[in-house]
Every structure is written in C-alpha cells, then in structure tokens.
Amino acid sequence: MTAVIGKRERILEAAIELFNRWGFTKTSLDEIARAAHIAKSTIYYYFPSKENLFIVAIEEKAEEFFCNLYTAIDASERFEDKLSCFLRLPITCIFENMPLLAMTMQQIPPDYFTDLLEKRNEYRQRMNELLAEIMDYGKSQGIINEKINSEHFSEMINDWFIMGDYWNKGDNKNKILKRLERDHNLMVQLLLYGILKRDTTQKVEEKKRIKG
Amino acid sequence: MTAVIGKRERILEAAIELFNRWGFTKTSLDEIARAAHIAKSTIYYYFPSKENLFIVAIEEKAEEFFCNLYTAIDASERFEDKLSCFLRLPITCIFENMPLLAMTMQQIPPDYFTDLLEKRNEYRQRMNELLAEIMDYGKSQGIINEKINSEHFSEMINDWFIMGDYWNKGDNKNKILKRLERDHNLMVQLLLYGILKRDTTQKVEEKKRIKG
Amino acid sequence: MTAVIGKRERILEAAIELFNRWGFTKTSLDEIARAAHIAKSTIYYYFPSKENLFIVAIEEKAEEFFCNLYTAIDASERFEDKLSCFLRLPITCIFENMPLLAMTMQQIPPDYFTDLLEKRNEYRQRMNELLAEIMDYGKSQGIINEKINSEHFSEMINDWFIMGDYWNKGDNKNKILKRLERDHNLMVQLLLYGILKRDTTQKVEEKKRIKG
Amino acid sequence: MTAVIGKRERILEAAIELFNRWGFTKTSLDEIARAAHIAKSTIYYYFPSKENLFIVAIEEKAEEFFCNLYTAIDASERFEDKLSCFLRLPITCIFENMPLLAMTMQQIPPDYFTDLLEKRNEYRQRMNELLAEIMDYGKSQGIINEKINSEHFSEMINDWFIMGDYWNKGDNKNKILKRLERDHNLMVQLLLYGILKRDTTQKVEEKKRIKG
DNA sequence: TATGAATGAGTCTTCATTCAT
DNA sequence: TATGAATGAAGACTCATTCAT
Known part of the structure; x- marks a missing residue:
C-alpha cells in the first residue's frame, strides 16, 4: 500500500505545499515538521539544511515540469502547436506551483543562495535549448524565416516571456x-x-x- | 546647503539600496541603520514600521519611474516610438531598482502585506491605462488595426511582458x-x-x- | 533521583520567585533565564509566552493554596475555627507569595490579560462558595443567625477582606x-x-x- | 479665562487620566504628551522624570481625597457616622481613581520606587491617626469600650479593610x-x-x- | 532511524531620557 | 519657555541548527 509513505516523502510534500504558499523565508521548519507529522529534527536526518530542502523541492517539481513539457512538445506535429506548448505550459505550471517555481524561474534574483542560482541557470539553459530546437524544426519545415538566429531568438523570448533573467549577477x-x-x-x-x-x-x- | 542631507533621506537611501540588494525579509533594520550612520531607533522616528519604510521606498521609486515614463512617451511623436518607450523603460527601471520594484511589479505574489498588494494593483492599473492610450493613439493615426481591443491587449501585454499578474489572489x-x-x-x-x-x-x- | 530537577521546574521556580519579587512587567525573561541557569529561548520550549508562564505559575501556587485551605478547614471541628482558617490562611499565603497571588486575588485590576482575569474570577468563585459553606455549617450548628444570607455575606467578606473585586470591568x-x-x-x-x-x-x- | 490652562496642568491632567486607566508601566510619556497636546520633551521641563510625574499626580489626588475625608468626618456629629465616612470614602475614592490610588493605597508593594513607598507610608500614617481620633471621639462620647487600644485598632482596620500593608519591606x-x-x-x-x-x-x- | 531538548544569534519594536536650539 | 530630533538600552519572541540518546 502507499498508505504508509516514507517520512522523506512526507517532509518533501509538506515543504512544497508550504514553500508554495508562504515562500522560503516565511516558511519555518517548525511548520513543515508539524504539517508532515514528524519531529523537527527528523528533517535534518534527511536534508542537511533548509536551503537544501528548498532546492530538492524545486528539483522535484522542475523535473516533473520538464518531463511534461518534452512529452507535450514531442506529441505535437505542427510547428505552431509546438510553439504553443512551449508558451502555454510554463505559465500553467508556474500558476499551479507558485511561488515555488516562480522564485526559480521568474525575474526574482534569488538573493538567498548560490545553489539556487545555479539551478535556475540550468533550467534557463534547458528552456533555451528547447526553444532553439523548436525553431530549427520550424525552419526544417520551411515555415520559419532562416534569417532568424534560433539561439538568439530563444534567449530573448525566454527572457521576456518566460523566465526573465536580465539580472544575472555575474x-x-x-x-x-x-x-x-x-x-x-x-x-x-x-x-x-x-x-x-x-x-x-x-x-x-x-x-x-x-x-x- | 544640501551638503548635509537630512537623516530621513539618508535612511531612505540606505533602505532602497539594501532592500534592492537583499530583499525585504533579508534586510534588517540594524543593517539599514548602520548603512545610514544613525541609531536604529532613529528609523522609528521617521517611519512607523519596517513595512512602512519599504512601502515609502517603493513609492519614491515608482513615482520617479512613472514620471520618466510619461515624459518619454509624451516626447515621442510616432506610435512605434511610444510603444518602444513603454516596453523599454520598465525593464530598464526594474533592472536598476531590482528587486525593490521587481517585487511590486513582477510576478511575485507579495505574501507579506496588503498595502503592498494594493500599491501593486494601483501601478498595474496605471500601466494598463497608459498602454491603452498609446494603442488608441496608434488607431487615431490609422496605423493600428481597429479590431484590436485596446484594453484587452494592454492587460495581456502587461501580464506577459511587464508586470505579470496572473496570481491576484481574489x-x-x-x-x-x-x-x-x-x-x-x-x-x-x-x-x-x-x-x-x-x-x-x-x-x-x-x-x-x-x-x- | 530528584537531585537533577527538570528544566521546566527550574524555570517555574525562578519565575515564581521573580514575579513575586518584581511583578509581571518588571520581570524580564532574561532575568528568569539567568536565575534558572538556562538559555532564554529554552523558556519558549516549555511555555508559549511570558503571559502563559505567569498564569501557570499562579495556577501552581493557587492549587497549592486551595488544597491547604480545604484541608485545614475540614480538619477544624468548630465553626469559629473554620472561619478563623478562612481568614488567616489567605493572608498568610499572600504574604508568602506576594505579589504573585496578590495580583490575582487582591484589588488590582489586571490590565494585562483576559486569561488572568478569568483565573481570578474562578478563584473568587471558589472562595465565595467555601465561605458560604462555612456559614451554612454555622447555621446548621445553631450558632449563626439564619437571617444572614450566606452568599451575600460571603461576597462581601471576600470583597472587603480577602480578594477585593469592586473593579470587575463588566x-x-x-x-x-x-x-x-x-x-x-x-x-x-x-x-x-x-x-x-x-x-x-x-x-x-x-x-x-x-x-x- | 480658564480657557488657556497652563501646560503643567494639562500634563498633570492627562497623566492622571492615563495612569488611572493603564497603570504606571503601561502608560508611556508619548501618550501623555499626545493627550496633553504638548511635545514630549516639554514634560521634562516641568517634571524631572516619569516617576516624579507619577508621584506628583498621586499627591494631587491624595490631597484632594484627604481634604474630602476630613471635611466629611468633621461634618458628622455622631460617632457611627464618622466611622461610616472613614470606611466608605476611601473605597469610593479608590473606585473612582483606580488604579492610581489603588497602587498607592492597596496591598501592592510598589516595586518601582522608594519615593512612592514613602508617600504610601505617609498616607497610611495619616489614615491611622484619623481613625484613632475617631475612636477617641467615640470613647469621649462614652460609646466605645475604653479597653480597646485606639492605635492598635486603627492599624489593624487599615491593614485589613483599607490599605493592607503587611508587606512593608523593612x-x-x-x-x-x-x-x-x-x-x-x-x-x-x-x-x-x-x-x-x-x-x-x-x-x-x-x-x-x-x-x- | 528518529527525536526531544536545548540554544545562540538575530528580529522588530518600545521608551525614557538627553540636548541643541 | 518649549520642542524636534536623536538615541541606547532593553524587551519579547523566532528559528535554524545541534546533540545525546
């Protein structure tokens, strides 16, 4: 049975739920522990720090999101539908997992921690590559103007529409x-x-x- | 002489700088006081609370921003230039005053306080009205397709490009x-x-x- | 062994001692922590707030007091002795636990908190009932004038002699x-x-x- | 005209009102200043400290009270009426000026300051002398049992009924x-x-x- | 594997008091 | 005589983290 979920899972579940609702700083480990029905120190058995718990929570959701996105884009035949998927799904996902992913993927410089910044850059990269692929597909179909630089275009779209990132500190x-x-x-x-x-x-x- | 800036100004300056760099929760009044070279309690002489200080800081910057925006748009003759201003300036402004304005004007549900939420809605409203005016101007010039609903279009552009706001809690x-x-x-x-x-x-x- | 007293006990002990000596407002949690040889935050592990700590301290003492009072009154055979107990013990107790119980049982309007007010009313109630019982006992012995209304009399004696309460805000x-x-x-x-x-x-x- | 009351009077008035309502610790000089429509630092022009302001406020009320008490007792002819005055007036006064006088005249050891303690002792003394006088009057009228020691009796009555003071620290x-x-x-x-x-x-x- | 107990460092806020003017 | 400006010290409370068991 899945009746007895592991404690790690319970913690993650509660963390995602609460981080989503209250954000990182406004969610305390006490609350997570209470929501997961475990002792606070148990969290430290599974996760080295609050930061890390947050990142793992984000990874969890991000993987799920990318998985859905790839599937949906692969499933669509026409260029326009692929592009449509690319634009629609992130927003829907963010809407449903706000502000957890929002914090990673929107125009918020995550002051808090370097690890999170890295994660975010990784996700941006994957989004850019994905859109570039879609563009190339459009070109191969003879629909898209070859003069448009796919990478350049993808970067811009992601920055403006999806995951604005003009504030990368470096x-x-x-x-x-x-x-x-x-x-x-x-x-x-x-x-x-x-x-x-x-x-x-x-x-x-x-x-x-x-x-x- | 203005050589000696008032303490209120010094506090506001330091607050804007630090809130921008570290965000609201991660900026402590101790830090602000240290940066402004005043005693922490002096802050409370000028501002009733940390919240209030934050909001005043935002208002300051927002007024400045809108002022610039209106001026620039009025100064441009052609529709395309007006539109261009509308798109360029907010980004530039946010870039320079991040995340202070970002928190007000980007896709972050400000968990913290109702007052801030209201401010944000006020700013959205003003942005919507401004873009709608520009569109109407374009129509009056005979450049823009009359079938496009100016208000509807403005809302969408602001949500997607400028001040995403799909998460308004109501x-x-x-x-x-x-x-x-x-x-x-x-x-x-x-x-x-x-x-x-x-x-x-x-x-x-x-x-x-x-x-x- | 009870050689090592629990920290909760140590805190309560120190709290009672200090509240007694300095009153509620003039006793800081810092002082209590120092007196109990524990970290200030440990207090919050056992008690949700300063208020609550105060009330628990009072309850502790009050239970002890009522226990002694009931025992002593039951032990005395003659009406006069019962009455004597009733008058003597509260004063002695208050003298030894002043102003802790004094704040609950004397003529001090406890500005601070509703919970304390309720406690005080509860204690008054018990005192009234007890004296009324003693009076009835005196009547049943044929010593006391039946015309005296036991309840009315008890209320008055408690208000004047023991736990003055003319200032009940309601x-x-x-x-x-x-x-x-x-x-x-x-x-x-x-x-x-x-x-x-x-x-x-x-x-x-x-x-x-x-x-x- | 009394339209323009002196600032000192305005301060005292506000202080009495607020100390009465909220007690010493819970009344801030800010509030008093606001209520008196003067600047906070003006208080320091007239009174050296908050403590002192409190004591002066009490003196004001106490003088008024004693004046009333003397008058009323002098006005009554019969011993019983004098005694009645002595018992009734303090309670009425305390009821109307609670907790200001309550704090001075009831069973609360005033932790705060020595000056206040002295005041209280002075008032106790006056009350004792007054009651002793009344008793002597009763004796001179041939109503009161000469065997009762007037001073001893007065002390006790004041301690039990009026201004309990078993806790004098000395x-x-x-x-x-x-x-x-x-x-x-x-x-x-x-x-x-x-x-x-x-x-x-x-x-x-x-x-x-x-x-x- | 899991946790109860404990804590130090930090947070916002209050307030009596001072002082130059 | 009166005050606006400024402040230091203290207060209650929070919270991520540690550790012995």
Missing part, C-alpha cells in the same frame, strides 16, 4: 544594457507585426530592416 | 485559466507574425481568424 | 456603587458590634434594622 | 507573622459579634477574653 551593467537594447528592437518588431494594419505592415518592415 | 482558478487561454492565443499570433516567412503569413492569419 | 459604575452602599452598611454593623460598649449595642442594632 | 518575616496573628484574633472577634445569634454572643465573647 554580468556587468553595460553588457546587460546592450543586450536589452538588442532584444528590445526585436520585441517591438514582433509586436508591430501582430497589431499593425496589414497594408502598413510592409513599410514598417522595410523601415526596421534598414535600422536593424 | 480571482479563482477557473477564471484565471480561462484568461490564460485567451491571452495565450493572442500571444502565439503576435509571435507568429514576427517569425513566419512572409508568404506563409497569410494562411496562418486566416486560420487564426476562423479559430478566434 | 459591571457599570451605578451597579457597583449600589453594592458598595449595601456592603458598607453591613460592614459598619459588624464593626460596631465588635467595638461598642455592650449596653449600647442594642440601640445601634435596632437603628440599623430599621434602616437596612 | 520589617522581617517573624515580626509580621506575629502581628498577623494578633490582628487575626481581633478580626475574628469582630466578625463573630456581627453574625452570631445574640444569645450565643456572650459565651464566645468570654471565651475570646480568656484566650486573648
């Missing part, structure tokens, strides 16, 4: 501002194509080509 | 998921226009029109 | 003043009987009967 | 316990006279005389 201000500039132009173009009247589209397009 | 899950769905379709359209090969654009466009 | 001023009036007359009578010359006693007695 | 435990014993016997006698059936009174009286 980079210096100038470098970031330059990238903001670059991405910004691309972003405005994307938006313009979507909202301009069709007949004016051409002109704007040309204008931008001259600029960019 | 709303129930179903309502939010429905809106996610709606926005998602619009978002995919916007993207597709930007990256598809020109000759395929028409077909996709038609397909979407039938769907939407 | 009651309104008028009600209290009326009761003061009533009790006062009875009190003057009691005194007069004790100090007047025997031959004048009769007149005063008659006069009061007419009045009361 | 005295040692043995001395106090001896006095408790002495007073207790007298107290039981007084009570017995008041509640015994008339015909049994004689016997008890005799019994006590043998004992005491």
Whole structure:
C-alpha cells in the first residue's frame, strides 16, 4: 500500500505545499515538521539544511515540469502547436506551483543562495535549448524565416516571456544594457507585426530592416 | 546647503539600496541603520514600521519611474516610438531598482502585506491605462488595426511582458485559466507574425481568424 | 533521583520567585533565564509566552493554596475555627507569595490579560462558595443567625477582606456603587458590634434594622 | 479665562487620566504628551522624570481625597457616622481613581520606587491617626469600650479593610507573622459579634477574653 | 532511524531620557 | 519657555541548527 509513505516523502510534500504558499523565508521548519507529522529534527536526518530542502523541492517539481513539457512538445506535429506548448505550459505550471517555481524561474534574483542560482541557470539553459530546437524544426519545415538566429531568438523570448533573467549577477551593467537594447528592437518588431494594419505592415518592415 | 542631507533621506537611501540588494525579509533594520550612520531607533522616528519604510521606498521609486515614463512617451511623436518607450523603460527601471520594484511589479505574489498588494494593483492599473492610450493613439493615426481591443491587449501585454499578474489572489482558478487561454492565443499570433516567412503569413492569419 | 530537577521546574521556580519579587512587567525573561541557569529561548520550549508562564505559575501556587485551605478547614471541628482558617490562611499565603497571588486575588485590576482575569474570577468563585459553606455549617450548628444570607455575606467578606473585586470591568459604575452602599452598611454593623460598649449595642442594632 | 490652562496642568491632567486607566508601566510619556497636546520633551521641563510625574499626580489626588475625608468626618456629629465616612470614602475614592490610588493605597508593594513607598507610608500614617481620633471621639462620647487600644485598632482596620500593608519591606518575616496573628484574633472577634445569634454572643465573647 | 531538548544569534519594536536650539 | 530630533538600552519572541540518546 502507499498508505504508509516514507517520512522523506512526507517532509518533501509538506515543504512544497508550504514553500508554495508562504515562500522560503516565511516558511519555518517548525511548520513543515508539524504539517508532515514528524519531529523537527527528523528533517535534518534527511536534508542537511533548509536551503537544501528548498532546492530538492524545486528539483522535484522542475523535473516533473520538464518531463511534461518534452512529452507535450514531442506529441505535437505542427510547428505552431509546438510553439504553443512551449508558451502555454510554463505559465500553467508556474500558476499551479507558485511561488515555488516562480522564485526559480521568474525575474526574482534569488538573493538567498548560490545553489539556487545555479539551478535556475540550468533550467534557463534547458528552456533555451528547447526553444532553439523548436525553431530549427520550424525552419526544417520551411515555415520559419532562416534569417532568424534560433539561439538568439530563444534567449530573448525566454527572457521576456518566460523566465526573465536580465539580472544575472555575474554580468556587468553595460553588457546587460546592450543586450536589452538588442532584444528590445526585436520585441517591438514582433509586436508591430501582430497589431499593425496589414497594408502598413510592409513599410514598417522595410523601415526596421534598414535600422536593424 | 544640501551638503548635509537630512537623516530621513539618508535612511531612505540606505533602505532602497539594501532592500534592492537583499530583499525585504533579508534586510534588517540594524543593517539599514548602520548603512545610514544613525541609531536604529532613529528609523522609528521617521517611519512607523519596517513595512512602512519599504512601502515609502517603493513609492519614491515608482513615482520617479512613472514620471520618466510619461515624459518619454509624451516626447515621442510616432506610435512605434511610444510603444518602444513603454516596453523599454520598465525593464530598464526594474533592472536598476531590482528587486525593490521587481517585487511590486513582477510576478511575485507579495505574501507579506496588503498595502503592498494594493500599491501593486494601483501601478498595474496605471500601466494598463497608459498602454491603452498609446494603442488608441496608434488607431487615431490609422496605423493600428481597429479590431484590436485596446484594453484587452494592454492587460495581456502587461501580464506577459511587464508586470505579470496572473496570481491576484481574489480571482479563482477557473477564471484565471480561462484568461490564460485567451491571452495565450493572442500571444502565439503576435509571435507568429514576427517569425513566419512572409508568404506563409497569410494562411496562418486566416486560420487564426476562423479559430478566434 | 530528584537531585537533577527538570528544566521546566527550574524555570517555574525562578519565575515564581521573580514575579513575586518584581511583578509581571518588571520581570524580564532574561532575568528568569539567568536565575534558572538556562538559555532564554529554552523558556519558549516549555511555555508559549511570558503571559502563559505567569498564569501557570499562579495556577501552581493557587492549587497549592486551595488544597491547604480545604484541608485545614475540614480538619477544624468548630465553626469559629473554620472561619478563623478562612481568614488567616489567605493572608498568610499572600504574604508568602506576594505579589504573585496578590495580583490575582487582591484589588488590582489586571490590565494585562483576559486569561488572568478569568483565573481570578474562578478563584473568587471558589472562595465565595467555601465561605458560604462555612456559614451554612454555622447555621446548621445553631450558632449563626439564619437571617444572614450566606452568599451575600460571603461576597462581601471576600470583597472587603480577602480578594477585593469592586473593579470587575463588566459591571457599570451605578451597579457597583449600589453594592458598595449595601456592603458598607453591613460592614459598619459588624464593626460596631465588635467595638461598642455592650449596653449600647442594642440601640445601634435596632437603628440599623430599621434602616437596612 | 480658564480657557488657556497652563501646560503643567494639562500634563498633570492627562497623566492622571492615563495612569488611572493603564497603570504606571503601561502608560508611556508619548501618550501623555499626545493627550496633553504638548511635545514630549516639554514634560521634562516641568517634571524631572516619569516617576516624579507619577508621584506628583498621586499627591494631587491624595490631597484632594484627604481634604474630602476630613471635611466629611468633621461634618458628622455622631460617632457611627464618622466611622461610616472613614470606611466608605476611601473605597469610593479608590473606585473612582483606580488604579492610581489603588497602587498607592492597596496591598501592592510598589516595586518601582522608594519615593512612592514613602508617600504610601505617609498616607497610611495619616489614615491611622484619623481613625484613632475617631475612636477617641467615640470613647469621649462614652460609646466605645475604653479597653480597646485606639492605635492598635486603627492599624489593624487599615491593614485589613483599607490599605493592607503587611508587606512593608523593612520589617522581617517573624515580626509580621506575629502581628498577623494578633490582628487575626481581633478580626475574628469582630466578625463573630456581627453574625452570631445574640444569645450565643456572650459565651464566645468570654471565651475570646480568656484566650486573648 | 528518529527525536526531544536545548540554544545562540538575530528580529522588530518600545521608551525614557538627553540636548541643541 | 518649549520642542524636534536623536538615541541606547532593553524587551519579547523566532528559528535554524545541534546533540545525546
């Protein structure tokens, strides 16, 4: 039976639930212990620190998320559906596991700990690669404009739409501002194509080509 | 002379700096006092509580930000430039005042206090109104497709690009998921226009029109 | 062996000693911890709050006191001795545990907490019932004037002699003043009987009967 | 006009009101200043410390009280009425100025300050002298049993009924316990006279005389 | 494997008091 | 005479972590 779940599982379950609801700092180990119906010190038998417990909790959810994402994208045949999956699922996932993943994957510089920062970078990387793959697929289908640099595009989309990360501490201000500039132009173009009247589209397009 | 800055200013300055670097919970009043070279209790002479100090700090920066934003948008003549300002400035501002404003304006459910939540909603509201105005301006210029609902569009852009807010606690899950769905379709359209090969654009466009 | 007393006991002991000496507000948890030779936070392991510690300390002493009182009164055969016990023991006890019990049982409006107020009312109740029983015993022995209302008499004696309680916040001023009036007359009578010359006693007695 | 009251008066007024309502420790100078519509530091212009302000406030009320008491007692002709005044007025006064005077005149050892203790002793002294005078008056009228020691009796009545003071720190435990014993016997006698059936009174009286 | 007991370092907050003006 | 500004010391309470068993 699954009636008797291991204590480690009980702890993780409670931790995810509470971190989600209250965030890292506002969740105490006392509360987790109470919710898991175990003694507080038992947590230290399974996890070396509160930090670590938090990261393990995130890993758990992240793996689950990526697993779903890969499956869904593989299952869709058409480029548009793959792209749609890529955009829809993260938001849905974050919505359901907020703010746990939000803290990892959104524009919050996780002040707290280096390990978490690393995790986040890892996830960003995987997201970038995934979107780049989708783009390449679109190109191979002859739908996507080959001139668009897949990697560059993926980075920007992830930064703007999904997991904004202009604040990675390592980079210096100038470098970031330059990238903001670059991405910004691309972003405005994307938006313009979507909202301009069709007949004016051409002109704007040309204008931008001259600029960019 | 302003050579000698008032202590209130010194406190606010230090608070903004530290809240930005470490976040609310991880910044202690001791640190702020040390940084401002005043006694900790002096903080309580000027601000009734840590919470209040945080909110005042945010207000300070937010007013400054909106002021800049309005000025820049008014200064630009063409629709595209106005839109460009609207997209560029918030990011720049957040980048410079992270996570202070980030906490107000990004996808972080501020667990801590109602006052902050209200502030955030106020700021969202102002951002929505501003973008809607820009869109209407675009329409009046004959550039923007009249069929696009300015308000609806503004909400979505702000949620996705600028100040994501799918987690406003009042709303129930179903309502939010429905809106996610709606926005998602619009978002995919916007993207597709930007990256598809020109000759395929028409077909996709038609397909979407039938769907939407 | 009881050579090593539990820490909870050590804390309670120190708390009783210090609360007794300095009162609630003027006794700090630091002092209690120092006196009990434990870390301040250990107090919080055993007691949820300073308030609670205070109340537990009082309960401890109060139970002990009531136990002694019941025993002593049961042990005395004659009505006079029972009454004597009732009057002597509380004072002795309060003297030895002042102001701990004094705060519960004397004329101090305990501004601090409702729980304490409740405790005090409970103790008053028990004192009233006890004295009423003694009075009834005196009547059953044919010593006490049946016309004296045992309950009314007990209330008054407790208010004046033992656990004054004219300030119970619930009651309104008028009600209290009326009761003061009533009790006062009875009190003057009691005194007069004790100090007047025997031959004048009769007149005063008659006069009061007419009045009361 | 009395429209413009001096600031000193305003402070005292507010202090009395607030000390009465909240007690010494729970009343802050901030509150007093706010209530008196003056700056906090102004209090220090008129009173050297919070302690001193408290004592002056008590003096104010105490003088008023004694003045009323003297007048009322002088105004009554008969011994019984004088005694009645003596018993009634303190309670009424304390009831109206609780816990300010209660703190001075009841069984609360004022942990806080020596000055207050001295004040209290002074007031006790005055009360004792007053009651002794009344007793002597009763004797001169031929109503009161000459065998009763006026001073001794006054002390006891004040301790039991009015301003209990068995805890005067100077005295040692043995001395106090001896006095408790002495007073207790007298107290039981007084009570017995008041509640015994008339015909049994004689016997008890005799019994006590043998004992005491 | 699991935990009850214990703690040190830190948190926000209060408040009587001082002092320059 | 009056006060705004400033502060040090203390207070209750929290919490991640350790350790003996």
